[in-house]
Amino acid sequence: MASVEKTKTVAKAKTSTAAPPQKRGIPIPSPFERVHTGPLTEELLLEPGKFGLGMVPGTKQPNATTTMACGFCSTGCGLNVHLADGQAVNLTPAVNYPVNLGMACPKGWEALAALPASDRGTTPLIRTNGKLQPASWQAAMETFCDSFKSIQQKHGKDSVAFLGTGQLPSEELAFLGALAKFGMGMVHGDGNTRQCMATAVTAYKQSFGFDAPPYTYDDFEQSDVLVLVGSNLCIAHPIMWQRVLRNKNNPEIIVLDPRCTETADAATEHVALAPKSDLALLYGIANLLISKGAIDQRFIDQSTSDFEGYQSHVKTWTPEVVSRVSGISTAQLHRVADKIAAGKRVSFWWTMGINQSYEGTRAAQAIINLALMTGNIGRPGTGANSITGQCNAMGSRLFSNTTNLLGAHSFDHPEHRRKVAAVLGIEESTIPQETGDTYDKIMAGIAEGRIRGLWVLGTNMAHSWIHQSECRRLLDKLDFLVVQDMYHSTETVAHCDLYLPAAGWGEKEGTFINSERRIGLLKKVSRAPGQALADFSIFQLVANYWGCGQMFERWTDPEAAFQLLKQLTAGQPCDITGIESYRMLDEHGGIQWPYPQDNPDTGQQRRLFADGRFFHKDGKARFIYDAPQPMPEPTSDQWPFLLMTGRGTAAQWHTQTRTGKSSVLRKLYPAEVYVEIHPLDAAEMGIAPDQKVTVLTARGSVTANAFITPTVNQKQLFMPMHYVEVNQLTMAHFDPWSKQPSYKDCAAKIEV
Numbered sequence: 001m002a003s004v005e006k007t008k009t010v011a012k013a014k015t016s017t018a019a020p021p022q023k024r025g026i027p028i029p030s031p032f033e034r035v036h037t038g039p040l041t042e043e044l045l046l047e048p049g050k051f052g053l054g055m056v057p058g059t060k061q062p063n064a065t066t067t068m069a070c071g072f073c074s075t076g077c078g079l080n081v082h083l084a085d086g087q088a089v090n091l092t093p094a095v096n097y098p099v100n101l102g103m104a105c106p107k108g109w110e111a112l113a114a115l116p117a118s119d120r121g122t123t124p125l126i127r128t129n130g131k132l133q134p135a136s137w138q139a140a141m142e143t144f145c146d147s148f149k150s151i152q153q154k155h156g157k158d159s160v161a162f163l164g165t166g167q168l169p170s171e172e173l174a175f176l177g178a179l180a181k182f183g184m185g186m187v188h189g190d191g192n193t194r195q196c197m198a199t200a201v202t203a204y205k206q207s208f209g210f211d212a213p214p215y216t217y218d219d220f221e222q223s224d225v226l227v228l229v230g231s232n233l234c235i236a237h238p239i240m241w242q243r244v245l246r247n248k249n250n251p252e253i254i255v256l257d258p259r260c261t262e263t264a265d266a267a268t269e270h271v272a273l274a275p276k277s278d279l280a281l282l283y284g285i286a287n288l289l290i291s292k293g294a295i296d297q298r299f300i301d302q303s304t305s306d307f308e309g310y311q312s313h314v315k316t317w318t319p320e321v322v323s324r325v326s327g328i329s330t331a332q333l334h335r336v337a338d339k340i341a342a343g344k345r346v347s348f349w350w351t352m353g354i355n356q357s358y359e360g361t362r363a364a365q366a367i368i369n370l371a372l373m374t375g376n377i378g379r380p381g382t383g384a385n386s387i388t389g390q391c392n393a394m395g396s397r398l399f400s401n402t403t404n405l406l407g408a409h410s411f412d413h414p415e416h417r418r419k420v421a422a423v424l425g426i427e428e429s430t431i432p433q434e435t436g437d438t439y440d441k442i443m444a445g446i447a448e449g450r451i452r453g454l455w456v457l458g459t460n461m462a463h464s465w466i467h468q469s470e471c472r473r474l475l476d477k478l479d480f481l482v483v484q485d486m487y488h489s490t491e492t493v494a495h496c497d498l499y500l501p502a503a504g505w506g507e508k509e510g511t512f513i514n515s516e517r518r519i520g521l522l523k524k525v526s527r528a529p530g531q532a533l534a535d536f537s538i539f540q541l542v543a544n545y546w547g548c549g550q551m552f553e554r555w556t557d558p559e560a561a562f563q564l565l566k567q568l569t570a571g572q573p574c575d576i577t578g579i580e581s582y583r584m585l586d587e588h589g590g591i592q593w594p595y596p597q598d599n600p601d602t603g604q605q606r607r608l609f610a611d612g613r614f615f616h617k618d619g620k621a622r623f624i625y626d627a628p629q630p631m632p633e634p635t636s637d638q639w640p641f642l643l644m645t646g647r648g649t650a651a652q653w654h655t656q657t658r659t660g661k662s663s664v665l666r667k668l669y670p671a672e673v674y675v676e677i678h679p680l681d682a683a684e685m686g687i688a689p690d691q692k693v694t695v696l697t698a699r700g701s702v703t704a705n706a707f708i709t710p711t712v713n714q715k716q717l718f719m720p721m722h723y724v725e726v727n728q729l730t731m732a733h734f735d736p737w738s739k740q741p742s743y744k745d746c747a748a749k750i751e752v
Contacts, residue, residue, distance in 0.1 A: 067094045069512050069520030069590065071167065071505030072107045072653055074388030075099060075239045076514025078589060079108060081506070081525045088112055088506060088525040098589050098604045099217060099518065105238040106651045106665055112506065113662035115526055119489035121501025122530025132488070132499060137531065141545040143498055147480040148184070149546075151453040158187035161442045161451050165458035166193040166390030169510020169522050170399045171561035172535045173392070175552070176457065177401020179539050182430045183548035187437075188451065190403075192459040193396045194439040196389030198738040199355035201397055203364035204386070206624050206737075207372075209615030210573045211397055211408065214608040215347070215383040216516045216592065220244045222381030225252045225343030229278060229367055230353015234262035235650040237351075237387060237515075249381075252339045256281065257353060258644065259676075259718060260711040271336060272713065275642055276745050277326040279359055279628040282366035284322030285337050287314040289374065294341030296375025303612040303620055304372050310623035325628075345381030346374060352389065352646060356744050358632055361737040365624045372621055378609035387515050391505075394513035398574055399565055403435070407568030411435050423567045426551050438739040439465075440732075443474055452479040457535065458502065462491035463655040466741040467699055468727035484538060490657055491724060502535050503528035504658075509558045510536070511585065513593070517574075520590040521582060536561070569593075573615050631745055632733045633698075639747030641681075641717050643697065643729060646744065648720025656722050673723035674705040677750070681715065682708045685752055694751040695719070700728040701751075717748055 063084050070077040078097025082090045091112055093104035100108075124140035125132035135143075148160050162180045164173060173191075180186040201211045208214075220226070220243035233241045241263070244253070255267040256278060264270040273281050289295060290311055300307045319330040340346055348367045354360050364386065371377045371384035388394055398408050406424075409416035411434055421428040437445060443465070445451035454475075465471040475481055475495040483496040486504040493499050507528040512520050528534070533541075536558055543549045555561050559582050569575045574593045578600035585591060592606050614621040635642050651668035653659040660666065675695050677687060687693060691706045695717065702725040712718050719726045721743065731746040 066523055068523040070108045070111060071391050073237060074390060074393055074515040075237050076518055076520050077104055077108050077239055100239045103239050103242050106668060107653055107659060110662040110665050114658035115506055117661040119487050120529045121488040121532055125499035127497045141541050144482060145545045148453050151479055155452050157185040159451055160186055160453040161188035162455040163459060164191035164400055166393035166396045167458045168535055170395035171510045171558040173396055174399040174406055174565055175536060175539045175555055175561060179543055181401055181432055182426060183543055183551050184546055187432055188442055189436055190439040190442060191396050191400055193393040195741060197393045198740040199360035199364055199735055200386035202361045202738040207365055207368045208621055212573060212608055213386055214377060215385040216605040216607055217243050218605040219347050219381050219383055221247045223251050223345050223347040224249045225339055225346040227254045227348045229256045229350040231349055231351040232261040232263045236647045238650050254336055271328055273326040273328055276631050279363045279366055280322055280325040283314045283317040284333055286370060287317050288337035289341060292341055295373045299375035300373060305620045306623045310625055313625045346376040347381055347383050347385060349385045349387055351387040355740055356742055358733050358735055358742040359629050360735045360740060362626045369623050378607060392512040408572055408574055440734050440739050446474040446477060454478050455482045456492055457484040460490045460492050460655040460657055462495060463724050466727060466730045466743060467732040469700055487657055500538055501532035503532050508534035517592045518590040519585060521585045633731055633747045635747050639749050641715055641748045643717045643746050643748040644744045645719050645721045645726055648722050652722040672705055673725050674707045676707045676709050676712045676718040678712050678714045679708050679710055687752060695748055697729040697746050697748045702728055
């Protein structure tokens with residue numbers, strides 16, 4: 001879909017392809033240029049911990065194999081990348097890497113397939129006369145800076161914002177956040193982790209005093225009871241499911257999910273609750289556990305606060321009340337509670353089924369409360385464990401300068417601002433004293449005319465943002481939109497005024513932090529095409545063309561940035577000052593935070609809260625609870641179906657921008673969008689398998705193939721989020737605490 005040409009109030013686009021003069025900023029780096037400086041020798045290229053293998057044209061490299069973290073989901077698998085003449089040619093899962101132990105999902109096996117795609121961006125593009133035209137980096141940088149500065153001069157510093165991604169390494173996320181907020185004076189910035197992890201972040205901060213997933217993947221193998229809430233682990237995180245299958249304790253696996261997913265089908269107990277009744281159900285389970293005496297009173301007294309209030313709150317959620325709300329029989333409620341009560345090592349896991357909800361924060365905290373009241377935390381096989389979405393959503397949470405100041409500090413805390421300024425060698429006055437708007441408020445700001453310029457990096461928001469047609473309308477309303485991405489073909493690029501071609505996973509260096517807090521290494525094993533540059537290099541260019549380059553003189557390369565991030569974590573719960581270098585990460589197979597310099601725990605599998613102490617000032621975790629709220633858009637006679645969305649197959653990833661490049665992966669899922677319909681509903685409406693039907697909501701309509709299956713209950717529909725059409729239907733409503741969109745509940749109907 002091409003963007004309509006907009007009337008501009010910004011600087012005129014420049015399309016010069018001449019070599020850049022040196023009067024503004026630093027020389028444009030070659031896309032083949034190594035990050036490490038100094039003479040290029042065979043010894044340096046093959047030395048462990050020195051990456052950028054074979055990135056200089058014409059240099060003959062010997063064959064080699066190097067291990068790096070996968071760049072798809074948050075599992076953070078180790079992949080052995082095999083090189084010929086210094087270029088990645090194949091990969092295999094790393095047998096000794098502590099995450100995946102020699103396993104890989106289809107996406108991991110095909111990770112290299114996304115790099116040589118024909119629609120890779122190879123040069124900057126500037127929209128001229130309604131069309132994106134090739135331009136030089138000089139022209140791109142001048143257009144970028146002149147346009148954003150013009151908007152800020154006319155409408156204020158806060159009239160420009162950025163939206164990043166959990167796909168970028170931590171070093172690039174930190175550089176982006178520092179550049180945008182400290183150097184360019186932006187007030188507002190957020191990332192696409194708002195769409196997947198904001199709820200878990202908020203729940204942990206409120207309950208534990210810090211965003212701290214307490215577990216390690218070894219807990220999958222140590223539990224005797226696993227409770228999975230809104231998590232289709234089999235296909236969303238296949239390697240984690242493989243860790244469950246390695247469990248020798250013959251565990252009970254309890255799955256709370258409205259759909260009979262692949263994970264629910266493999267469970268020992270599937271609780272097919274009504275959509276968005278999870279909070280009531282979890283309160284009911286808590287009430288039963290209390291009534292059965294299945295709580296750890298000693299742990300409650302020593303390590304938590306306000307259990308009495310919570311106990312009083314859940315008393316009203318009797319089995320009979322919960323049964324009416326959730327559709328689950330009282331017998332099954334008792335059975336689930338008994339299984340949890342009998343467990344010696346019970347672990348509770350959740351992901352997007354909880355997070356993407358209008359009351360997700362309280363639902364996540366209801367899960368946390370179950371772990372706290374039963375004392376199932378801090379020991380092997382236990383925990384209240386959120387499973388992250390993107391490969392570096394955890395890095396985004398700690399270092400992106402969006403939800404908090406760099407290193408999980410607070411923008412409104414004077415001592416934190418002073419610390420960050422001292423570590424970075426900048427003036428404290430350049431650091432904002434407020435966090436800035438969240439993603440949803442940035443979009444509202446565009447609608448209201450407060451935000452006139454937007455910089456979008458590595459996220460395809462014209463596909464993924466809720467209520468898609470409204471999102472696209474707002475993108476076209478902007479005075480100036482910059483998209484920085486690997487590919488020039490995304491739905492979001494179609495709306496932009498300036499496109500910046502970026503290197504992707506495997507074409508640059510940095511670190512990711514996975515779901516279990518493990519910091520893994522990203523290496524440069526392939527050449528970025530054409531003039532595409534690492535995001536880190538693009539940020540260096542922006543800083544120098546903007547005129548704030550001196551502020552970032554210490555940010556010479558990703559590993560130098562990593563050293564700054566280490567210093568920023570000093571004294572924080574996420575302290576990693578004991579990690580000496582990239583080489584150390586490489587040799588250890590990644591390292592979980594915390595890893596402080598004064599007292600590092602060198603174990604490969606490390607849990608938090610083993611001492612029963614949490615991060616609130618009193619050292620106690622808090623029971624937090626609220627009354628369940630009604631669904632914002634319930635079903636009705638006009639809209640009799642409830643539409644849910646989510647992950648489709650293990651071969652698909654988000655907007656399919658990368659997975660769609662693999663011919664192997666494309667064979668593993670349907671090419672066209674489909675909707676799951678219960679057989680009785682299909683029979684009532686005369687719908688045959690694979691028949692074209694129209695799914696409608698108050699936002700729009702989509703034609704889809706009917707997939708008739710009993711995995712959804714009657715009057716429920718399911719559509720995979722990966723297809724571009726689906727978010728034309730979803731409703732823009734948000735959790736009040738986390739501001740995360742609720743993608744999984746809106747009223748719909750079907751027309752044949």
